[in-house]
Amino acid sequence: MKTVLFWFRNDLRLHDQPALQAALASGARYLLPVACLPAPDEATAWGWERASPQRRAWLHGALRDLDRQLTGLGCPLLVCDGDPATVLPALAAAVGATELYCEDIAAPEEQQHVASLRAAGLAVHTTWQSSLLDPQYLPWTVDALPASYTPFRQAVERALQSAAPVPQPMAPASAAASTAPSADTAPVSHRSFPALVAAPLAAPGAMLPWPPAATAAGATLPGYRAVLLAAPDDALLADPRSSLPAGPAGLQGGETAALAHLHQYLQRRLPDSYKRTRNQLYGVDFSSKWSPWLANGALSARRILAEVRAYEAQHGANEGTYWLWFELLWRDYFRLLHLQYGAALYRERGLSTRSAAPPSATSDERTANLARWRHGATGEPLVDAAMRELLHTGYLSNRLRQVVASYLLNELQGDWRAGAAWFESRLVDYDVYSNQGNWLYIAGRGTDPRGGRHFNLEKQTAEHDPDGVYRRRWAGSECP
Numbered sequence: 001m002k003t004v005l006f007w008f009r010n011d012l013r014l015h016d017q018p019a020l021q022a023a024l025a026s027g028a029r030y031l032l033p034v035a036c037l038p039a040p041d042e043a044t045a046w047g048w049e050r051a052s053p054q055r056r057a058w059l060h061g062a063l064r065d066l067d068r069q070l071t072g073l074g075c076p077l078l079v080c081d082g083d084p085a086t087v088l089p090a091l092a093a094a095v096g097a098t099e100l101y102c103e104d105i106a107a108p109e110e111q112q113h114v115a116s117l118r119a120a121g122l123a124v125h126t127t128w129q130s131s132l133l134d135p136q137y138l139p140w141t142v143d144a145l146p147a148s149y150t151p152f153r154q155a156v157e158r159a160l161q162s163a164a165p166v167p168q169p170m171a172p173a174s175a176a177a178s179t180a181p182s183a184d185t186a187p188v189s190h191r192s193f194p195a196l197v198a199a200p201l202a203a204p205g206a207m208l209p210w211p212p213a214a215t216a217a218g219a220t221l222p223g224y225r226a227v228l229l230a231a232p233d234d235a236l237l238a239d240p241r242s243s244l245p246a247g248p249a250g251l252q253g254g255e256t257a258a259l260a261h262l263h264q265y266l267q268r269r270l271p272d273s274y275k276r277t278r279n280q281l282y283g284v285d286f287s288s289k290w291s292p293w294l295a296n297g298a299l300s301a302r303r304i305l306a307e308v309r310a311y312e313a314q315h316g317a318n319e320g321t322y323w324l325w326f327e328l329l330w331r332d333y334f335r336l337l338h339l340q341y342g343a344a345l346y347r348e349r350g351l352s353t354r355s356a357a358p359p360s361a362t363s364d365e366r367t368a369n370l371a372r373w374r375h376g377a378t379g380e381p382l383v384d385a386a387m388r389e390l391l392h393t394g395y396l397s398n399r400l401r402q403v404v405a406s407y408l409l410n411e412l413q414g415d416w417r418a419g420a421a422w423f424e425s426r427l428v429d430y431d432v433y434s435n436q437g438n439w440l441y442i443a444g445r446g447t448d449p450r451g452g453r454h455f456n457l458e459k460q461t462a463e464h465d466p467d468g469v470y471r472r473r474w475a476g477s478e479c480p
């Protein structure tokens, strides 16, 4: 009787889960859901930890919630320690599985994981499911995406206008193959758009049981990690100054809290003010705060859009609801760029053909500058306040992300890849596509024709923190 593994990656949810639906429809008798946690002390090439304690705490909350839900369906989540390329083949052998289902992620390291699993003899079925738009139904093949965001958005909006007004629910993904191209496969061309934004799937009403060998092996399963789910660490997220007030008495990681947060955001009619408030620097309601749940997949972008469309049907569309779509489309754009360019986005020059002007600062000066930037000790009050907020809470408004990125690149002559790696370590909403895409954009090494962004600090301060409230909020915060 067939046994399959389902590997939860950045899709820690049961709603709108075509990859999981494919596993359930595969004819398997048993299914073992598994998530792999990186080692807590994993370091980056830049010398700092890969994921901060805050980022890990948010992820752990999502895993705890997923485990609660799966346990309720009789199929608990197995959380494993270590490198998926090692742990998963060992686990498959221990429980008699030869097939694995998971979402497709078009970033080089994540692609390498899948390649290693295949090389180890597992049949891996991947499903692309993290974007709003289904790449199979784009007006172009992904290797011919419009060269920058605005023509991309305009073409998508034209395509949607010419499509059937009510999108059809997405059929469960085929178990036989990937449902959409990865960066390493050639896409096919399509001329119709009704499924361009599929309706989100409901959560499965039932799961399959664990394989008997897994039940018998229990704590001796390869990679098995016993303590995570029993020892909440979300107090790390409870800084009262945070724009993302999380922790035991605040927002929680995971699908249950994600859906509750989405509903309250809509119920309180916050979309109506979004366009006006979105560039503010602090507070909970100035922006949606969907990103921490979107990042680890506790919330699906298609589910958000479906609910925003229902909101528009009830209250009327307005510039706020449009702007939320506009921003979610940016998120998609960076995903599609990964499908188009893959590892090229990770080169120092990115997609740019021009070589960088040699920095006038010495290498030692640049190293010292980077350390001062990371710890909020540059001497520029707005930058320092923002970097301290990031360090203490794992969240930063979009405007401040732009300001501090520009400062590192332009004033401190820093390496954009170091900035991106620091954000990866600290952001609770770290998303490989959005992080890489935004850093490339500000560095002028992506597709943007304007060639980089330089934010004027004086102007930004006067415009967004004229009375100094934000700077005072973080002044004097000790930085480790």
Ligand SMILES: Cc1cc2nc3c(=O)[nH]c(=O)nc-3n(C[C@H](O)[C@H](O)[C@H](O)COP(=O)(O)OP(=O)(O)OC[C@H]3O[C@@H](n4cnc5c(N)ncnc54)[C@H](O)[C@@H]3O)c2cc1C
Residues within 6 Å of the ligand: 278, 287, 288, 289, 290, 291, 292, 294, 295, 324, 327, 328, 330, 331, 334, 396, 397, 398, 399, 401, 402, 405, 423, 427, 429, 430, 431, 432, 434, 435, 436, 438, 439, 442
């Ligand atoms: C240098 C830099 C690095 C970034 N790194 C990340 C990252 O790792 N993860 C991440 O989710 N976002 C990243 N962003 C984008 C953006 O800052 C966050 O998505 C946003 O601040 C999250 O807060 P929110 O959910 O309240 O956003 P809202 O303003 O409410 O926007 C709604 C949603 O739209 C999407 N969105 C908004 N702005 C952007 C954008 N510029 N690019 C892509 N998607 C966007 C997000 O999914 C967001 O949740 C980065 C921006 C910059 C300038």
